[in-house]
Amino acid sequence: MRERERMTAVARLPRRVARLAPAASLAALLALALGIEPDRERPVEAQGTVLIALEAIVTGLANPVAIANAGDGWNRLFIALQAGQILIYDSGQLLPNPFLDISSLVSCCGEQGLLGVAFHPSYASNGFFYVNYTNLAGDTVVARYRVSADANLADPASAVILLTVDQPFTNHNGGQLQFGPDGYLYIGMGDGGSGGDPGNRAQNLGELLGKLLRIDVDGGTPYAIPATNPFVGTPGARGEIWAYGLRNPWRFSFDRLTGDLFIGDVGQESREEVDFQPAGSPGGQNYGWRLMEGSACYDPATNCNNGSLTLPILEYDHSLGCAVIGGSRYRGREFPDLSGTYLYGDFCTGLIWGATETGGAWTSSVLFASGLLISAFGEDESGEVYVAHYGGGTDGAIYRITSIGTPCALALSLGAGSVRRGGRLGFDVRLTHNRPRTVEQSFLAWVEDARGAPVLSTTVPARRIRALEEVRVRDSVSIPRTLPPGTYRLAVSVGEMHQGVLVTRRTFRVVE
Numbered sequence: 038m039r040e041r042e043r044m045t046a047v048a049r050l051p052r053r054v055a056r057l058a059p060a061a062s063l064a065a066l067l068a069l070a071l072g073i074e075p076d077r078e079r080p081v082e083a084q085g086t087v088l089i090a091l092e093a094i095v096t097g098l099a100n101p102v103a104i105a106n107a108g109d110g111w112n113r114l115f116i117a118l119q120a121g122q123i124l125i126y127d128s129g130q131l132l133p134n135p136f137l138d139i140s141s142l143v144s145c146c147g148e149q150g151l152l153g154v155a156f157h158p159s160y161a162s163n164g165f166f167y168v169n170y171t172n173l174a175g176d177t178v179v180a181r182y183r184v185s186a187d188a189n190l191a192d193p194a195s196a197v198i199l200l201t202v203d204q205p206f207t208n209h210n211g212g213q214l215q216f217g218p219d220g221y222l223y224i225g226m227g228d229g230g231s232g233g234d235p236g237n238r239a240q241n242l243g244e245l246l247g248k249l250l251r252i253d254v255d256g257g258t259p260y261a262i263p264a265t266n267p268f269v270g271t272p273g274a275r276g277e278i279w280a281y282g283l284r285n286p287w288r289f290s291f292d293r294l295t296g297d298l299f300i301g302d303v304g305q306e307s308r309e310e311v312d313f314q315p316a317g318s319p320g321g322q323n324y325g326w327r328l329m330e331g332s333a334c335y336d337p338a339t340n341c342n343n344g345s346l347t348l349p350i351l352e353y354d355h356s357l358g359c360a361v362i363g364g365s366r367y368r369g370r371e372f373p374d375l376s377g378t379y380l381y382g383d384f385c386t387g388l389i390w391g392a393t394e395t396g397g398a399w400t401s402s403v404l405f406a407s408g409l410l411i412s413a414f415g416e417d418e419s420g421e422v423y424v425a426h427y428g429g430g431t432d433g434a435i436y437r438i439t440s441i442g443t444p445c446a447l448a449l450s451l452g453a454g455s456v457r458r459g460g461r462l463g464f465d466v467r468l469t470h471n472r473p474r475t476v477e478q479s480f481l482a483w484v485e486d487a488r489g490a491p492v493l494s495t496t497v498p499a500r501r502i503r504a505l506e507e508v509r510v511r512d513s514v515s516i517p518r519t520l521p522p523g524t525y526r527l528a529v530s531v532g533e534m535h536q537g538v539l540v541t542r543r544t545f546r547v548v549e
């Protein structure tokens with residue numbers, strides 16, 4: 038019977054909410070909506086979950102794929118569009134002219150394009166930055182550019198190509214560039230593409246594909262290989278390799294506080310993973326692909342791990358997504374309750390997870406069902422975290438991740454203890470945040486019978502409002518003449534934007 042009630046509730050949820058909330062969050066919503074008898078006199082509080090919200094800062098973009106900052110004290114955000122432009126977001130607005138436009142050099146799109154940008158640690162003095170793009174021949178190029186005399190314009194004639202890597206297929210190009218705390222440039226390379234790594238490249242130390250590379254952009258022309266790279270001196274191995282066994286490390290990042298490295302490695306058919314490398318590691322990890330996909334054998338199907346492989350710290354299957362988008366460990370100042378949380382997401386489902394570590398073990402929970410096509414996370418100079426929505430045309434956007442903290446309280450009071458059939462039941466909702474900031478909020482309201490089965494759910498439409506510290510909504514629900522007299526409950530949850538994490542109920546009677 039319980040299962041049948043849940044099915045009914047799913048069917049009755051407003052369509053807009055159902056579309057935005059994948060299975061995991063619906064399950065959470067329904068568990069809260071149906072599974073527990075609420076305290077009717079006091080608000081129900083969140084169970085230790087930080088509620089995040091997204092705040093759109095830039096809209097109207099075409100396929101944004103990377104977010105970076107220059108680290109020069111201006112706190113501008115640089116947004117890479119896949120077709121080959123880098124735009125600047127400065128002081129609350131998008132500048133009209135691109136910082137750089139290399140569209141004429143770039144193959145786009147699919148998994149090709151301008152895929153990554155990183156600024157030299159001494160950018161403020163030398164003006165150097167680095168891009169990763171797919172050239173017109175379909176191969177990966179890592180090139181250096183320099184800013185012009187105008188701080189908001191790069192010099193397109195300053196290009197110096199550091200590295201060109203043949204790509205046998207159009208997919209799995211990696212694309213991320215990051216400078217590590219050691220000052221070296223790290224480059225994520227996919228396995229060359231197709232499916233299943235047909236050339237077994239990720240395990241081949243003689244190839245740059247399927248690897249994380251580390252190069253010294255200051256020590257040679259066009260670059261030098263750090264003497265401490267793990268395979269320097271290994272016969273047949275490429276000295277640039279820092280770690281291997283990667284399938285498509287589309288996005289990776291360093292924890293700006295500790296220097297730990299997080300790699301989101303996109304899986305094959307079934308498993309998405311986040312790999313980890315502690316700060317100070319000598320490198321050389323084999324992250325498993327194609328021997329393993331996540332923590333499962335892939336090729337071969339059994340006896341794939343001789344004990345030398347480094348398994349992921351986080352993993353999810355394809356019921357929750359299709360491609361992991363590695364994110365950032367939050368070290369910003371604005372939302373201390375997110376501090377130390379590694380934020381990451383999935384391209385297809387738009388789920389955003391938060392992962393935390395205790396005693397070496399990582400646990401992860403869905404913080405937000407964004408409904409976005411997440412292509413990247415990025416940080417500003419202060420460590421605040423942003424997420425890119427990979428919309429085409431003018432549908433792409435950049436959002437800032439905010440927290441409205443925990444706990445929040447949702448209180449509900451009714452205008453009367455009973456209502457006639459055909460009448461209206463007035464109610465007030467009060468939502469309390471634990472810090473004063475404006476967020477988008479919406480509410481769901483529904484009427485359920487004494488057993489918790491929803492009997493009305495869309496009479497009061499969800500509404501989105503701007504709010505400060507406390508949100509107050511006064512509304513009413515229409516009670517149809519057909520509803521049998523008896524005892525019912527009005528339930529209200531913080532809907533849509535927060536997966537119904539909070540829900541509270543009050544009892545009332547329907548009379549003749």
Ligand SMILES: [Ca+2]
Pocket residue numbers: 282302310324325326329330331348349
């Ligand atoms: Ca792996």
